[in-house]
Amino acid sequence: MDTLESFPLAPAWGFTVGTVGRGLVFFGIGLFAVAALAPLFGRGERARRLSFWAMGAGAGAVVLVMACLIILLLGQQYQYLYVFNNTTRDMPTVYRFSAAWAAQEGSFLLWVMMSAVFAVLALRRVSPLHRSYVVIAGLFLAAMLAIVAYQSPFRIPGELVDAQGRIHMPPTGSGLNPVLQNYWMAIHPWVIFIGFGSLLALFCWAAAAAIAGDRKDWVLRVRPWAVFSMLFLGVGLTMGGLWAYETLGWGGFWAWDPVENVSLVPFLTCAALVHMLYLTANRGVASRWTVVLGLVPFLTFVYGTYLTRSGALVNVSVHSFAKMTEGAHGVLAGIVIATFLGTLALSVLAFKKGEAPPSRPPGSRGWGMTSGVLLLYLIAVIAGAGMSRPFFSALGGGSAQVVAEGEYNRFTAVPYMLATLLLAIVPFLGWKQTRSGRWGQVANVFLVAVLLFGVVAMGLVFSGLTMDAPTQQESLPLFQQIFRKPELLLFFLLIFTTVFAITGNTWRLIERLRAKSGGWAGFLTHIGVAVLLLGLVVSRAFEKSATAVITPSHPQQLVIGPARYLAMLDRLPSHEEVFSPESTIPIRLESLNDRFHSWTAEPVFFYERMAALLRGELRPVTRPYIKRATLYDLYLAIGEPSSEFVGEFTMEPGEVKEFEGGQIQVKYVAATREGEPGKPGAKFGAQLVVSYEGREFNANPQLVLTKSGMERQGARVGVDFLAVLERIDAGTQEATLRLDFQEPYVYTQLFFKPLTGLVWLGAGIMTVGGVLAIRQVGRRAPKPTDAPDEVT
């Protein structure tokens, strides 16, 4: 209670904003319900207008809810649990803003907001299917917003309300996880959630098409929206990978984590939809299947959301959110079940209702694209099955089973290879039949790809990147390297098919540009995707890493593939510097061969200031240092500097303890005492004999009684260790000891990541291509009409 009284009273405006935010959540639910129900109870223009208005107002209400949350975050209203848990007073404004989607409640709100905004934006384009569309979208949005009502970001803990009902405000919050305090936090969630949000519009559109029996018109209208969803999901996924690479210090972009798969599966199913829409729009084939495929991305997303947000994967994912409140969990489970049953029912309807448009022979291109779609689905099914494995194995009462990252790579390698082969060849195939000239072009592209691949492979082999450190001195021919390391063959096959895809699409892009015939943005997007994948495959396949423990006076060698460095610890941050987020540990990497330059890495290391001030905790934060060169990244990750070797252990006089598998022996000979107990200057010690590396050292660590209390005086053991006496029992003479290093050490891991620049380059090309594709496809879509429903 004393603590509560010491907190100032929360300002009235903060309470008002929170109350408005909470009220708008319920208002939004009501508006979405009106939007859904109006067309069911009225059929005229009035009902239509009412439902449109209610949808727009509902979306506006959700945007305002987000605005309220952001105002509370920026206004530092720490009486709200969400604000307290995710911000501090000394945080930069951009991170206080980004905290709006950093935790469970805020990210649900972001999802609902994006879904509502896109559902409304698509509303006019969806005509003449608006009736079914608005009913389904309204119901889903009302349910999704109900999750926010249960899992509210506007919760004030009862502990902050005093006996008079007044609300007190803590002076600051506990802060955002420093891993999330990164520029990507301000960009990545928005981009990926725009993609996630747009999936609801796609689902409702496909559902309305299934109900109305529309097999053609919706295909033309929905295409730019589907490309939009695919683009934002793809770019969002890539940004997530780049963020992990730059921040987490494990040197990779992708780890097949369940949360990554939850984003990947909707992206793959969305990419499959985009290609089926192209096929249906151009040849009229598989129009029923296209409707079904339009339902799947949203279904996979809500299912994945349930897996990761419900706590089902709490122990098996890097990203797992903890359990939701019971009410929110129930609503989300209801949404998943409704989506699943709805997809089943609508799929049946899609096959029963409406007439398929006249279809023309799909030809080899049609079959090639269908095969590509099936391969995308195969990869999606593998990723989806892998992420579901722990959930279903635990559901049956057994222990959760997880699939290792390597197994994902192994099982998706063949579909990946086949998909990239199709990506290379299909653009050359004809709708009816493929002319022999086209096959000649494929052959030419193949030869160019072989040439390019040869250059890439030779570059990789002669740079030594394909060899492990122990064999790098030997210059073995490629076939012998492959014989010694069979997975190299698989990597080279993956690289070849990807290079083939880049070459084929570049050929077609140039052809289209020269002919000024339009429709080339798809090829540009394919090139971007393939370049990105090439970067991922090469950087993963030929990654090298080495670890070393370095101290200021003990440099260590780091050998990674062709590079050999002597790693030297320049200096450690001072006590003043170590709480600054800008604090770095300079590590000099002196090159021991001529091919590589010497350089200094400056990985970030600091202790979180607020954790130290509020709770007296030392929470270290480290970030890797990335030295980017044209053809590779050198990536240095570090651990927290420490001098601790063996933590507290207790011994009785005469006892011997062994450490490091017997390499170090400590014998506690006897307790020692100097001076008069209870008086300043009295010393209590433990006489030790420490043996290592065949030598014996005497040490007498002591506790010295001073006016301000007990002080520890460590005793040097040889040139490496320091023995420290923590406590000693005056009666039994049992001593609690610690063995430290005399110098602080830093654990370092250096990665050599070749061609990572391709990931950035590919992402850029993919984005430009995707945006242009939306424009090109959008031009061909019918204009929005105000026509009433064709079929009801």
Add this chain to the structure above:
Amino acid sequence: MKFGAILAIVVAIAGVGMTLYAFLSSASPYVSAREAAANPGKRVHVAGEIDHSSVRMSLGMGAFEFDLIDEHGERLRVRYGKAKPGNFDMAPKASVSGQYWDGVFVADELRTQCPSKYEAAK
């Protein structure tokens, strides 16, 4: 539908089914600390709380060690031979993958969880 098409569909479904079966069979289980220790050499996963006071550098091994306390309160000594993940020192929980060997769980994968997203049910 032609017999050839039916056959192709059956073969494709069987192929996908077998691929999925093999893929899912490659999964390895999450076990308790006691079960991990009772099955040396078997690849398993263990999840639990990190005892941050137990983190030690292992001399000569180029690895760091720490105790993981599973949901039954049992401790497992874990050795990890790569750099600590950037958020290890802030993470309340972790899961490790690897094999128990000679009194220590030798992990080749270490996953930590973000504390800000790791909230108790309210």
